[in-house]
Amino acid sequence: MNSPAESTAQPHNESTDARISVRNLWKIFGKNAGSVIGTDLADLDSETVRKRTGATVAVRDMSFDVHPGETFVVMGLSGSGKSTLVRCMTRLIEPTSGTMSLDGEDIAACSPQRLRELRRSRMAMVFQHFGLLPHRRIVDNVAYGLEVRGVSRAQRYERAREMIEMVGLAGHEDSLPGQLSGGMQQRVGLARALAVDPEVLLFDEPFSALDPLIRRDMQDEVLRLQRELHKTAVFITHDLSEALKVGDRIAIMRDGELVQTGTPEDLVGSPADDYVRDFVKDVSRTAVLTARSLARPALPGEAEDGPAVPAATVVDDIVAPLADGTAPVRVTGAGDTVLGYVGRDDVLRLIAGDRTADAAKAAGGQSEPRRPGDAPGDPVGA
């Protein structure tokens, strides 16, 4: 069994600043599920376990934290266990073993009644298939979660109308779901989830069924809402560009296991293994890597008065200031402290690295072995 590479170091004890903590979570489907954990079978790959026992290991010993206000993406190919994971987190599927807690409260140990309360008020899900009530108006659909919670009619309709406006559907309150497009129905799904003001939003491939342009709009909508509302979100997708766009951190799953957890920049700049490297190979690194990752000390005799750029600026966006002069840009952090410098050569070296990899790919070979300066954090020009 591989141990997950964690670009962001995470201890496996309960983290105090985590909104969600998952520890050693397993889900094994099938009659012989109980015969795997704690035995030698647990160390075998899922296919061998299935052949020997008939049981399917869908989630294997996963541990991670999600921090307040963070959008945590879980990404992997079909069948890697993403949906099972997110359903275990709300106990729509009972995990085989492990713990998951919400603000320190152990969800695995909750009574059925407490679980219902949590699902109604603290966690809301947005699914691929919108799950709207077809004969109820949009405003009724959005108010539904509040109705179940016993909120008064006037209050729940006021809140529902606010949420409908927030997701850009004002004027459609009295429509039926079937009268709206897929993208609009998914906006209703978002409004319905937000109406109960949950601490945690769980998105299970919410935009997979939408056309690419509508999908992009919806991703923008999630980003906008996250900027305004700062919800903690777990977002499942099998689409890397979606993961890179909406995720503060991304966990990559393979065969039920966590392979790497990190920021988009961690994954693109330092993939943990060939599986992750293969996922990110077509991503333009200059669109994801930031000035921070290229920053290095000033070189002897180098001008130190170039334009300042914030550390989070992507490399694509420092090309113009570099082109305007010869001095390297100054990479600044909190309080305008200078974290380091990035010059034209550093950017060219990054672009050249991408080109070399592309050429090797086109020739059907492997890319060049990694050299210092190819990866974020490596000293450049040293």
Ligand SMILES: Nc1ncnc2c1ncn2[C@@H]1O[C@H](COP(=O)(O)OP(=O)(O)OP(=O)(O)O)[C@@H](O)[C@H]1O
């Ligand atoms: N109810 C079930 N009974 C038996 N096996 C299941 C069940 N649900 C899922 N599995 C198996 O568990 C594994 C993980 O499935 P899961 O649906 O979680 O993957 P996924 O990454 O969400 O895939 P997709 O993107 O296709 O939805 C697969 O091998 C699947 O066949």
